Amino acid sequence: MLKIITIIGARPQIIKAAALSRAIRNHFKDKIREVIVHTGQHYDEKMSQVFIDELGIPTPNYNLSIGSGSHGKQTGRMIERIEEVLLEEMPDYVVIYGDTNSTLAASVAASKIHIPIVHIEAGLRSFNKSMPEEINRIMCDHASTLLFSPTKTGYNNLIDEGFSSGNKSPFTADHPGIFHCGDVMYDNSLYFKNMALRESNILQDNDLKKDEYILGTIHRNNNTDDPGRLNAIFAAMINISNENKINIALPLHPRTSKAIETNLDKTLHDQLENSSYIKILPPVSFLDMIMLESNCSLVMTDSGGVQKEAYFFEKPAIIFRSETEWTEIVDAGAGIIADADQRKITAAFDHFSTNQKQITYPKIFGDGFTAEFICEMILGN
Ligand code: UD1
Ligand code: UDP
Numbered sequence: 379m380l381k382i383i384t385i386i387g388a389r390p391q392i393i394k395a396a397a398l399s400r401a402i403r404n405h406f407k408d409k410i411r412e413v414i415v416h417t418g419q420h421y422d423e424k425m426s427q428v429f430i431d432e433l434g435i436p437t438p439n440y441n442l443s444i445g446s447g448s449h450g451k452q453t454g455r456m457i458e459r460i461e462e463v464l465l466e467e468m469p470d471y472v473v474i475y476g477d478t479n480s481t482l483a484a485s486v487a488a489s490k491i492h493i494p495i496v497h498i499e500a501g502l503r504s505f506n507k508s509m510p511e512e513i514n515r516i517m518c519d520h521a522s523t524l525l526f527s528p529t530k531t532g533y534n535n536l537i538d539e540g541f542s543s544g545n546k547s548p549f550t551a552d553h554p555g556i557f558h559c560g561d562v563m564y565d566n567s568l569y570f571k572n573m574a575l576r577e578s579n580i581l582q583d584n585d586l587k588k589d590e591y592i593l594g595t596i597h598r599n600n601n602t603d604d605p606g607r608l609n610a611i612f613a614a615m616i617n618i619s620n621e622n623k624i625n626i627a628l629p630l631h632p633r634t635s636k637a638i639e640t641n642l643d644k645t646l647h648d649q650l651e652n653s654s655y656i657k658i659l660p661p662v663s664f665l666d667m668i669m670l671e672s673n674c675s676l677v678m679t680d681s682g683g684v685q686k687e688a689y690f691f692e693k694p695a696i697i698f699r700s701e702t703e704w705t706e707i708v709d710a711g712a713g714i715i716a717d718a719d720q721r722k723i724t725a726a727f728d729h730f731s732t733n734q735k736q737i738t739y740p741k742i743f744g745d746g747f748t749a750e751f752i753c754e755m756i757l758g759n
Pocket of ligand 2: 595
């Protein structure tokens with residue numbers, strides 16, 4: 379029996395981990411034993427436990443309760459605690475997701491004691507090292523043994539950084555295996571879509587009608603913590619919603635709720651509070667989120683995961699960033715990089731309002747069984 383330790387911590391990792399856990403339970407339970415470690419990076423019920431319950435993830439075997447803090451403090455505390463767990467459990471592999479501080483901490487802890495790392499969502503690059511996530515990704519990839527990239531671009535980025543496509547199993551940290559394999563988030567969107575249709579009441583509860591509202595999310599630190607950027611994004615959303623008499627559903631990360639109180643100009647803050655169109659919601663559950671994504675007319679976001687889910691559900695996305703790791707979405711014409719620039723955001727909205735029907739969404743994120751493929755590759759090494 380192969381033993382893996384899965385490290386989760388932030389909201390998107392909990393969601394991504396659901397796909398592999400499900401594949402193990404359904405197809406590999408005699409071959410793989412999964413131990414789940416939650417770092418506690420996200421801890422509010424609506425940022426963590428709701429996903430564990432709703433997506434059927436087993437209760438984490440360890441919760442390290444690290445919580446928030448500066449990058450160094452948060453990551454350092456995690457490394458120390460993850461190392462203790464790894465030494466106690468001595469797994470065959472550590473499985474890490476994405477690019478958060480939890481991902482980085484796990485990769486440092488595991489690599490120092492020579493436990494092979496499986497990195498799911500490897501190879502993604504923004505080529506912007508001022509993003510904390512970019513540093514995390516690069517470091518995690520270069521410490522990993524098995525690297526699973528959801529896109530061809532991600533796979534090619536790894537080749538450009540010196541990884542070899544010709545390596546054969548057995549793979550090691552010095553002789554890593556790289557795979558272009560599809561996206562576990564796509565597995566989840568397909569798997570949970572019908573359940574969302576049956577169980578979510580988010581549209582009725584908020585008086586939202588199919589195709590008649592925009593879905594927005596904002597949480598990137600450079601948008602929340604820079605008042606200029608935060609003000610520009612909210613000014614654009616307030617204007618678009620007023621001029622077009624269209625609702626914007628805005629489930630907010632706690633970081634953004636706090637930033638609105640401190641970083642938004644008073645006039646905009648008042649306009650937001652009195653807006654009849656902008657519906658600020660607390661963070662919503664995954665089923666509610668995919669209900670919102672699959673029924674909206676358009677997505678506005680700075681989230682990596684929400685950009686992709688917009689694409690899965692064939693909705694155009696206005697991206698509040700100066701670049702994206704998910705370049706295929708922009709190349710397909712389904713995403714527009716609008717940065718935190720009111721003029722570009724409005725122009726992108728006008729563009730999608732007239733051209734939406736012409737957009738195509740080629741299937742580039744796998745076949746919905748990426749998690750099963752990853753399990754096979756781990757077992758085969
Ligand atoms: C983290 C990831 C980011 C990811 C995001 C997903 C890093 C460096 N960043 O950003 O890549 O896109 O998660 O959502 O790891 N907070 C709460 N309650 C919580 C969690 C956070 O109130 O349950 C607040 C705290 O004020 C905290 C702030 O949000 O200081 C930021 O949390 P943190 O986990 O440090 O980073 P995120 O912005 O969530
Ligand atoms: N998500 C959610 N509820 C919300 C906001 C996001 O369930 O209120 C889900 C979303 O569907 C996606 C993931 O969280 O699966 C994306 O996480 P987030 O935007 O926090 O981080 P990122 O993907 O940018 O790292």
